[in-house]
Amino acid sequence: MNTNIIEASGLGKRYGSTWALRECTLAIPAGHVAALVGPNGAGKTTLLNLAVGLAEPSAGRVSVLGGQPAGSPAALDGIAFVAQDTPLYRNVSVADMLHLTRNLNRHFDQHYAQTRLSELGIPLKRKSGKLSGGQQAQLALTLALARRPRLLILDEPVAMLDPIARHDFMASVLTAVADDGVSVLLSSHVLAELERVADYLVLLSAGQVQIAGEVEDLLAGHRLLTGPTAQADRYTAGPVVYTRRGDAQTHLLVRVAADDPVPPGWEAHPVGMEELALAYLREPGAGALPGPSLSGVAR
Amino acid sequence: MIEFRLDPASGVPTYLQLVQQVEHALRLGYLKPGDQLPKVRDVVANLAINPNTVLKAYKDLETKGLAVGRPGQGTFIQAALSQVALPELAELRKSLLGWLTTADAAGLDEDGIVALVTRALRDFYERCPGQGGRGGAASGETEVVA
Numbered sequence: 032m033n034t035n036i037i038e039a040s041g042l043g044k045r046y047g048s049t050w051a052l053r054e055c056t057l058a059i060p061a062g063h064v065a066a067l068v069g070p071n072g073a074g075k076t077t078l079l080n081l082a083v084g085l086a087e088p089s090a091g092r093v094s095v096l097g098g099q100p101a102g103s104p105a106a107l108d109g110i111a112f113v114a115q116d117t118p119l120y121r122n123v124s125v126a127d128m129l130h131l132t133r134n135l136n137r138h139f140d141q142h143y144a145q146t147r148l149s150e151l152g153i154p155l156k157r158k159s160g161k162l163s164g165g166q167q168a169q170l171a172l173t174l175a176l177a178r179r180p181r182l183l184i185l186d187e188p189v190a191m192l193d194p195i196a197r198h199d200f201m202a203s204v205l206t207a208v209a210d211d212g213v214s215v216l217l218s219s220h221v222l223a224e225l226e227r228v229a230d231y232l233v234l235l236s237a238g239q240v241q242i243a244g245e246v247e248d249l250l251a252g253h254r255l256l257t258g259p260t261a262q263a264d265r266y267t268a269g270p271v272v273y274t275r276r277g278d279a280q281t282h283l284l285v286r287v288a289a290d291d292p293v294p295p296g297w298e299a300h301p302v303g304m305e306e307l308a309l310a311y312l313r314e315p316g317a318g319a320l321p322g323p324s325l326s327g328v329a330r
Numbered sequence: 331m332i333e334f335r336l337d338p339a340s341g342v343p344t345y346l347q348l349v350q351q352v353e354h355a356l357r358l359g360y361l362k363p364g365d366q367l368p369k370v371r372d373v374v375a376n377l378a379i380n381p382n383t384v385l386k387a388y389k390d391l392e393t394k395g396l397a398v399g400r401p402g403q404g405t406f407i408q409a410a411l412s413q414v415a416l417p418e419l420a421e422l423r424k425s426l427l428g429w430l431t432t433a434d435a436a437g438l439d440e441d442g443i444v445a446l447v448t449r450a451l452r453d454f455y456e457r458c459p460g461q462g463g464r465g466g467a468a469s470g471e472t473e474v475v476a
Contacts (some may be wrong), residue, residue, distance in 0.1 A: 063381050202378040209371045209381040227336070227344055227379040303341070 034097030036061040036214040043090030051077040053238040067218040069235035075218040111175035115186040122162030144177035165196025185217040222305040258297035273310035348387035
């Protein structure tokens with residue numbers, strides 16, 4: 032079986048009396064581009080910081096790269112993290128940012144970094160703060176990828192970028208996935224864009240994991256049923272995630288097995304990732320799907 | 331070599347859009363047996379999509395017998411789309427026109443006919459899975475009406 036690139040059990044983080052993350056149990060297999068989705072304050076950044084080792088858990092455990100404790104030297108060597116605000120030293124030139132990063136890390140592929148920057152047309156002499164938003168994001172990504180990580184973690188990577196810079200940034204990330212097989216975990220609000228990018232989805236809501244799994248499995252395990260409102264309450268074939276009720280016609284987003292029959296008089300439609308995520312986010316009580324198994328220890 | 335594009339509003343899954351564009355290019359003669367499909371990395375870089383999506387599309391084309399993957403080289407078109415023989419096609423078209431006349435006489439407008447055909451197509455392929463295969467229902471629908 033595949034190793035888990037991130038594994039958390041009972042993970043929690045408390046700031047003062049507030050739990051930013053509670054009872055988080057999660058196992059993301061390697062080789063995916065995983066999207067971490069949830070409303071503001073759901074605990075996305077907290078989870079990422081815990082996985083990187085920038086924060087200490089208040090409860091539970093988190094490990095990365097197939098069992099390395101988060102924050103341990105082995106974990107740090109294999110993970111690259113780009114934080115929300117694309118952290119760069121604004122008054123330092125691009126060349127000096129490369130130099131600095133090379134000296135602060137055990138592994139740094141200088142040739143890769145320089146090749147990438149010249150392909151992107153980012154001048155080495157320019158100060159980081161004078162680059163465009165898109166170039167700054169690409170520089171931060173280059174510094175991260177030049178460490179040749181096995182796991183790349185991105186916190187809201189495209190939130191501040193214009194559409195073209197966004198597209199180019201995600202193309203860079205996905206090209207690295209195609210070339211080197213790096214696993215990616217990224218948090219984002221932009222659901223529509225994730226549909227093309229992510230093949231694994233983790234939905235966080237109020238500090239807890241609501242659903243997690245391969246996008247393909249999640250989509251195959253749900254469908255949208257449209258039918259007469261009069262019969263909507265009689266639907267009992269499986270759990271209903273979300274209901275949109277009109278006078279005559281009702282839409283039910285339901286969890287099903289792929290070969291479940293459609294009830295007579297109802298029409299079934301496949302659901303998209305955005306529709307699925309929105310339905311769950313609107314119903315924070317809708318239950319968690321069983322995720323992939325944790326390696327080794329029982330839950 | 332063809333270039334892929336994506337229509338985010340179509341509702342068709344990304345991998346299926348790629349499959350349909352290859353099939354479409356085959357029908358129109360833009361692609362011939364022996365032609366190479368774009369490299370996975372290039373499709374990923376151009377469209378900013380997950381590499382697994384491209385792999386899935388190419389695997390689907392291989393399963394259909396339309397393409398073949400050659401290790402280290404890429405994916406190549408292997409066969410043309412099997413077409414219904416011309417005389418049969420003309421006959422089918424004639425009976426379809428007859429049906430359309432009946433539908434028109436019954437008061438169905440164009441949208442109504444499209445809805446009915448779409449629905450019937452879906453029911454047909456759902457009832458007998460495996461009959462579809464070649465074009466997939468989605469790509470066939472519009473052609474019936476056009």
